Amino acid sequence: xxxHMRVVxxxxxxxxxxxxxxxxxxxxxxxxxxxxxxxxxxxxxTNSLSRILCTSxxxxxxxRT
Numbered sequence: 456x457x458x459h460m461r462v463v464x465x466x467x468x469x470x471x472x473x474x475x476x477x478x479x480x481x482x483x484x485x486x487x488x489x490x491x492x493x494x495x496x497x498x499x500x501t502n503s504l505s506r507i508l509c510t511s512x513x514x515x516x517x518x519r520t
Contacts, residue, residue, distance in 0.1 A: 464489050471511060485511065 468489050471481075488507075 467511075481514065 468485055471485055
């Protein structure tokens, strides 16, 4: 995985951690995805990464409202 993708994933995770109202299960799930992506060195295309981010943010938003 390119270094800039690791940075993007890391900042995404730290950003999601700021939502304190989110359940711990959601954080565990996000962390699992990050760990799996980093361990397997998966190369996400920009489209699939943005799709993952949109889904994550939608879940967070739905849980907060």
